Amino acid sequence: MKFSDVEQILGSLDKLPTLPVIYTKLLRLLQSPDSTIHAISNIIAEDQVIAAKVLQFVNSAFYGFPQRIGSLQRAIVILGFNAIKNLVLATSVWDLFQKVQAGHQFNKESFWKHSIGCAVASRVLAEAADLKSPEDVFTGGLLHDIGKIIQAGYFADQFNRVIDLVDQTGLPMVEAEKRVFGFDHAQIGTAVATRWRFPQETVNMIALHHLPNGTAGLNKTIAAVHIGNILAMALGLGYSGEKHVPFVHDKAWETLGLNLGSLELVMDKVVKLYKENISILESS
Ligand SMILES: [Fe+2]
Numbered sequence: 576m577k578f579s580d581v582e583q584i585l586g587s588l589d590k591l592p593t594l595p596v597i598y599t600k601l602l603r604l605l606q607s608p609d610s611t612i613h614a615i616s617n618i619i620a621e622d623q624v625i626a627a628k629v630l631q632f633v634n635s636a637f638y639g640f641p642q643r644i645g646s647l648q649r650a651i652v653i654l655g656f657n658a659i660k661n662l663v664l665a666t667s668v669w670d671l672f673q674k675v676q677a678g679h680q681f682n683k684e685s686f687w688k689h690s691i692g693c694a695v696a697s698r699v700l701a702e703a704a705d706l707k708s709p710e711d712v713f714t715g716g717l718l719h720d721i722g723k724i725i726q727a728g729y730f731a732d733q734f735n736r737v738i739d740l741v742d743q744t745g746l747p748m749v750e751a752e753k754r755v756f757g758f759d760h761a762q763i764g765t766a767v768a769t770r771w772r773f774p775q776e777t778v779n780m781i782a783l784h785h786l787p788n789g790t791a792g793l794n795k796t797i798a799a800v801h802i803g804n805i806l807a808m809a810l811g812l813g814y815s816g817e818k819h820v821p822f823v824h825d826k827a828w829e830t831l832g833l834n835l836g837s838l839e840l841v842m843d844k845v846v847k848l849y850k851e852n853i854s855i856l857e858s859s
Pocket residue numbers: 719720760784785
């Protein structure tokens with residue numbers, strides 16, 4: 576299916592959820608010269624749920640600050656604008672995710688755990704490979720399967736059929752989705768991420784995490800999310816709906832540029848960070 580057709584399907588949906596207004600406001604503010612720390616923390620503080628989640632996140636083992644960070648202003652000073660923007664996006668999507676009513680085949684909790692597993696794994700890989708912004712890769716990893724939320728929330732019957740088909744045939748989900756829907760979760764995820772004006776890099780990680788066109792568009796951040804997704808499955812962190820763990824594309828491995836010897840260390844770190852963070856980031 577053409578991308579414009581997928582966009583049209585998305586546009587025809589009733590009540591497509593919108594991202595919390597604070598993310599949009601924050602993006603606007605960050606682009607203006609008035610983006611002081613004070614102004615930014617005021618905007619985040621408007622949404623108590625998101626503000627609380629951002630602080631929880633900042634104080635998680637993931638950042639490992641020796642002292643508790645008690646205020647948004649301090650969090651912004653320490654982490655910087657970009658990290659805060661990512662955190663607000665991640666928590667906004669988390670908030671949205673709470674509101675999705677999905678069909679019986681979609682286990683929200685294990686799906687969310689898969690998303691966190693992929694986020695953690697992608698970030699650890701990005702750090703190991705010395706990428707510039709592991710923070711952005713974390714967000715991409717967290718949101719990579721956002722299209723499945725749309726499928727499960729808006730097309731519950733078809734999504735149930737996809738899961739049954741995967742179960743019976745062992746097909747990869749994207750293949751089963753194409754048969755049932757005519758499009759896959761990466762395509763509808765790209766459409767929704769574009770509509771919500773996610774940063775282009777995040778859109779690309781969502782669009783290309785299964786390398787739909789082989790190596791076209793492949794870069795280090797996409798390689799990290801591609802491998803992080805597979806690593807999360809291989810390590811049994813949550814459940815994405817796949818029956819079999821897919822293979823890592825060798826060009827993705829080559830692009831990331833890690834040596835095989837470091838993989839064991841990476842895996843240990845992923846499991847440790849996942850365990851330390853899962854309670855903080857859990858959906859309920
Ligand atoms: Fe996926």
